Amino acid sequence: xxxxxxxxxxxxxxxxxxxxxxxxxxxxxxxxxxxxxxxxxxxxxxxxxxxxxxxxxxxxxxxxxxxxxxxxxxxxxxxxxxxxxxxxxxxxxxxxxxxxxxxxxxxxxxxxxxxxxxxxxxxxxxxxxxxxxxxxxxxxxxxxxxxxxxxxxxxxxxxxxxxxxxxxxxxxxxxxxxxxxxxxxxxxxxxxxxxxxxxxxxxxxxxxxxxxxxxxxxxxxxxxxxx
Amino acid sequence: xxxxxxxxxxxxxxxxxxxxxxxxxxxxxxxxxxxxxxxxxxxxxxxxxxxxxxxxxxxxxxxxxxxxxxxxxxxxxxxxxxxxxxxxxxxxxxxxxxxxxxxxxxxxxxxxxxxxxxxxxxxxxxxxxxxxxxxxxxxxxxxxxxxxxxxxxxxxxxxxxxxxxxxxxxxxxxxxxxxxxxxxxxxxx
Numbered sequence: 352x353x354x355x356x357x358x359x360x361x362x363x364x365x366x367x368x369x370x371x372x373x374x375x376x377x378x379x380x381x382x383x384x385x386x387x388x389x390x391x392x393x394x395x396x397x398x399x400x401x402x403x404x405x406x407x408x409x410x411x412x413x414x415x416x417x418x419x420x421x422x423x424x425x426x427x428x429x430x431x432x433x434x435x436x437x438x439x440x441x442x443x444x445x446x447x448x449x450x451x452x453x454x455x456x457x458x459x460x461x462x463x464x465x466x467x468x469x470x471x472x473x474x475x476x477x478x479x480x481x482x483x484x485x486x487x488x489x490x491x492x493x494x495x496x497x498x499x500x501x502x503x504x505x506x507x508x509x510x511x512x513x514x515x516x517x518x519x520x521x522x523x524x525x526x527x528x529x530x531x532x533x534x535x536x537x538x539x540x541x542x543x544x545x546x547x548x549x550x551x552x553x554x555x556x557x558x559x560x561x562x563x564x565x566x567x568x569x570x571x572x573x574x575x576x577x578x
Numbered sequence: 579x580x581x582x583x584x585x586x587x588x589x590x591x592x593x594x595x596x597x598x599x600x601x602x603x604x605x606x607x608x609x610x611x612x613x614x615x616x617x618x619x620x621x622x623x624x625x626x627x628x629x630x631x632x633x634x635x636x637x638x639x640x641x642x643x644x645x646x647x648x649x650x651x652x653x654x655x656x657x658x659x660x661x662x663x664x665x666x667x668x669x670x671x672x673x674x675x676x677x678x679x680x681x682x683x684x685x686x687x688x689x690x691x692x693x694x695x696x697x698x699x700x701x702x703x704x705x706x707x708x709x710x711x712x713x714x715x716x717x718x719x720x721x722x723x724x725x726x727x728x729x730x731x732x733x734x735x736x737x738x739x740x741x742x743x744x745x746x747x748x749x750x751x752x753x754x755x756x757x758x759x760x761x762x763x764x765x766x767x
Contacts, residue, residue: 360753361749362749363749363752363753364745364748364749364752365745365749368730370730370745392753392756395756395760396752396753396756398756398765399752399755399756399759400724400752402701402705403705403720403724403725403755404724404725404727406701406702406705406725407698407702408606408610409609409610409613409614409619409702410606411605411606411609411610411623411626412609412619412623415605415609415623415626415627416601416602416605418623418627419601419605419626419627419630419631420597420598420601422627422630422631423597423601423630423631423634424594424597424598
């Protein structure tokens with residue numbers, strides 16, 4: 352098969368891509384080996400093709416896929432996005448969340464009460480650490496003073512009760528004195544009976560005194576305004 | 579991995595994740611085609627978005643019998659690139675590829691030396707500049723064949739021209755590219 356330079360140039364890609372018949376390939380190769388220009392052209396084109404095919408793919412810019420998805424699925428994605436904001440809402444109905452919410456509420460009430468804040472009337476200044484500390488200190492003193500006052504009142508009531516009891520105990524002891532004037536009456540031999548005639552309950556008085564000891568100094572340690 | 583045709587069917591039934599899979603699978607191919615044709619990364623990015631928007635809108639017109647999904651995708655991309663080329667012809671008269679920022683090539687081998695990497699990047703830029711000096715017909719034929727590595731019959735489908743024309747354009751494109759590189763003093767062999 353005869354082959355010339357024009358044919359070589361025209362069929363270069365067919366040769367490189369293997370699109371020739373065996374006869375054509377043989378004729379092409381024979382001509383390229385004998386012709387310097389065609390041989391050089393073949394090497395040059397083969398080099399370009401190899402380099403092009405070996406060229407690595409360019410990495411797409413970061414975020415391009417996201418942009419494409421936004422421009423195509425954008426509307427539905429956005430809708431799903433809004434829905435996603437409320438995905439947590441069913442969890443409000445679970446017992447665990449309810450228990451947690453109640454616990455937090457109770458804790459807040461305790462903290463507010465301890466700090467002396469009224470939930471509806473909280474000012475910005477109230478939340479300063481210094482004001483919170485002062486408020487908590489005042490609340491603690493008030494609570495202590497109230498409890499001291501309560502114990503003091505209790506002591507007074509107890510003392511009154513003791514005094515009444517003592518009076519009641521003394522009045523029956525006067526009554527037996529009248530029979531004592533009678534000569535035939537024997538002196539009480541029973542120690543229990545004797546004990547009934549004594550001024551009495553030392554133990555009650557003692558405990559009352561003890562209570563006073565506990566209450567009075569602590570109550571006295573506070574200013575009168577606090578009480 | 580599910581075939582493209584199956585993913586397309588799922589997309590047509592409103593399956594969002596299927597579309598996401600298609601986009602992730604083919605974005606690089608589309609972006610590279612756009613980048614090699616325009617030589618500009620920002621333009622290629624905008625064009626890639628346009629391509630997928632068009633694909634998304636015309637997905638129902640895809641018929642597997644006419645060729646694979648990548649061929650159809652390439653065909654849509656090529657048509658959009660031609661439109662873009664015609665639209666921006668006047669702007670390009672005053673434009674220069676020297677202003678185009680080079681895009682770093684993806685590293686396939688992690689053990690590559692930095693100087694080799696720099697050489698590859700340099701050659702990529704030179705080839706890009708040489709491609710830009712080809713006529714659009716020859717450029718797209720060379721890109722489709724040697725960069726996208728499509729078969730001749732696939733290129734025929736994409737370009738909608740006879741087989742003889744495809745062969746002729748590829749051959750002339752390669753010879754022209756070699757001549758331009760030679761003028762630029764680049765010896766690819």
